[in-house]
Amino acid sequence: MTIAADWIAVDWGTSTLRAWAMSHDGQDLASASSADGMGQLTSEEFEPALLRLIETWLAEDTPTSVIACGMVGAKQGWTEAPYAATPCQPQSRFTAAPTRDPRLDVQIIAGVSQSEPADVMRGEETQIAGFQRLNPKWDGVICLPGTHTKWVQMSAGEIVSFQTFMTGEIFALLSTSSVLRHSVSGETWEDDAFLTAVDEAMSRPEALAARLFGIRAQDLLHHLPPASARARLSGLLVGAELAAAKPYWIGQSIAMIGAQELCDGYAAALVAQHVPVTRTDASQMTLAGLKAAYATWKETQ
Amino acid sequence: MTIAADWIAVDWGTSTLRAWAMSHDGQDLASASSADGMGQLTSEEFEPALLRLIETWLAEDTPTSVIACGMVGAKQGWTEAPYAATPCQPQSRFTAAPTRDPRLDVQIIAGVSQSEPADVMRGEETQIAGFQRLNPKWDGVICLPGTHTKWVQMSAGEIVSFQTFMTGEIFALLSTSSVLRHSVSGETWEDDAFLTAVDEAMSRPEALAARLFGIRAQDLLHHLPPASARARLSGLLVGAELAAAKPYWIGQSIAMIGAQELCDGYAAALVAQHVPVTRTDASQMTLAGLKAAYATWKETQ
Structure with a gap:
């Protein structure tokens, strides 16, 4: 049995790479993960690491869209995805990653920066977008406990400030x-x-x-x-x-x-x-956020 | 040329072992150091590590007094030297370390504990005693910056409290x-x-x-x-x-x-x-403190 993904969702953090084969109607058909985190890879190693995980899901004749969030877009990542600056919607910029394989079209979701006090996030913006997708019209504060815990003030669909x-x-x-x-x-x-x-x-x-x-x-x-x-x-x-x-x-x-x-x-x-x-469930927020990003990305094409 | 030590001063911390060959009138005749810190040794390895450093300074016919301060007296050290409790003079207790070599008589200076708020020191009490020896009648606060910085309130020759x-x-x-x-x-x-x-x-x-x-x-x-x-x-x-x-x-x-x-x-x-x-000069305080300890120890014999 082979999986034919309409598009592929990727959460690429410092220590882990996770991917989902997605259908057009937003179902996850399959998932896979590896220890090829951004912290273990040089910029040339990202494309092979991704292919090892998802090659069987790709169509041969047309590029498959891959939407990725997380540290993959950091300066030490695949390619630097410049931050969007607050106040902004959580997913307002995308950066294409350079690829050799014609079956891939990889877009990295920008992280969010705040100039003063200086602060940055990469990956959390996608969980926030996922929460918004599941809770439209919601205003308030989101706390994202983790290695680097974030407190995020949301208003009218935008990240207003964070720490x-x-x-x-x-x-x-x-x-x-x-x-x-x-x-x-x-x-x-x-x-x-x-x-x-x-x-x-x-x-x-x-x-x-x-x-x-x-x-x-x-x-x-x-x-x-x-x-x-x-x-x-x-x-x-x-x-x-x-x-x-x-x-x-x-x-x-x-x-x-x-x-x-x-x-x-x-x-x-x-x-x-x-x-x-x-x-909330963190994995569910990430996947919902990647779906939200795919929808936003498609609109701009 | 051989060194004949009347007694031996030892500062034995987590990462370093330092020793001085001392004369009865308080002159340091020679010094030596090694990386045999307390953190690298099991309890059986302390005596051989000390001998490697100071064996040439020992008399053959009579035990030489060795006065040691620092983590050598911790639970994971040569032998546990129970703390003296505040308020107390900085060097008020000594614990004999078990030795096999008849040329050694090793005394470990007790650290100082405070019950509430719970706090402990090992080694700093000797630098404090050295400072007191050089500045008799001094009252006030001593700050000892380090891996674990100590603030110590002294009064009438005693450690009153510390943090x-x-x-x-x-x-x-x-x-x-x-x-x-x-x-x-x-x-x-x-x-x-x-x-x-x-x-x-x-x-x-x-x-x-x-x-x-x-x-x-x-x-x-x-x-x-x-x-x-x-x-x-x-x-x-x-x-x-x-x-x-x-x-x-x-x-x-x-x-x-x-x-x-x-x-x-x-x-x-x-x-x-x-x-x-x-x-003040930290090494000078340590050596002065070890001299003070030797004098105190001799008085009790």
Whole structure:
């Protein structure tokens, strides 16, 4: 059985490449993924990496449209897709990637930039567009927890402003590569310790770097269990982020897009602040966003 | 020519082992160092590592006293030297390390712990004791910049309270292992960018995690030079620390012990806050502290 894709949707991040064979009416006929993330490839290696994954879906006689989002459009990616500047619709620019194979027509969705305070996103704009497609006329704030968590203010279908926090990356570095790794090992988790730490950090966010070392000291002196230590580390970082992002969430209803486990923490912390949170499925938002991009792209042809 | 040590001073940290052959009147006759840091050794490997470095200094007929400070006394070290608890003199406990070679009598200086807020030090207590030996009757605050920077309140010869910040370790992780590594490469440094960032972080310390990603975004969008980016990263982290450590330095005169380059930044930031800073030589403080420990140890025999 062969798959004949009418077009192909691609989510190409730093560590993973995912593709879907799509029909004209928006059904995903097949999907595939590989570890050929943007971080592992030089610019010449993108086309072969894509072909390895999707070659069997291509027509022989006419180019198949490939719509891609994510770090594939970064300076170190396949080709640089210049940012669209806020305020803008989430998917307002496309950049053609250079290809040798005549069966490919690859379009990369531009990321979004904000000049002041300087900020950038690549990939999240597509999840945002997917959320908009599924929730038309929606205005408000979207939180996208991740390695680099984004808070995004939407109005009248446009990204008005956004702010990125390195919380996820800092958690990963501290829990695996700092002195704290001895105290937070394992995957266990204690909800109470998380929420207590969120509270502490929100009420005195400037004490973060001191409280972080305190996790190690509490382990050495008072035998803090790893499940509490791990949840406390995350809670301190998320609490400091919430203190800084307060203008984004105070008095708002928040839509959240991201990995389940990560969103659990953010949602619990926000609900404790009496902020209503609407959870969504991140993969579904990505695919809906790629469909939205394909529709926008077709209109301009 | 052979060296006959009356006793041996040892500074044994996580990554480096340093030793001095000492005479009874406090002169250092010779010194040696190796990369046999505590982090590289199992508990059985400490004695051979020490012997490799100092065997030629030992008398054959009588044990030579070896006084050691630092992570050698940690749980993962040669043997655990239980902490002395605040308030206490900086060097109030010694723990004998188990040895096989009859020419060795190894005493490890205890670190200092504080129960609430939980905190610990190992090694810094010896630099503090060295500073006290050279500045008797001195009261006030000592700042020890490092991987884990310590702020220490001294009174009447005792450590009253202290607080540890992970600033140095976080800088190292972010500048070498996070997305910021692309923007802060090289060793260049711009003083103005550092002091501006200190000011920004002190006035709104909770925004740290957002301002950190801003360094990457400013590079991508506005071509922030690496010298500015690197100084800005350090300034944001030091500024957040100064905001949290304010109770330690406000209205105080500060004595500073640490590596020259690191202290330059802290001192510039404090002087900008009109805080007078007295700089000291870290190696000199360590050796003076080991001499103080030897004197204390001899008194108890």
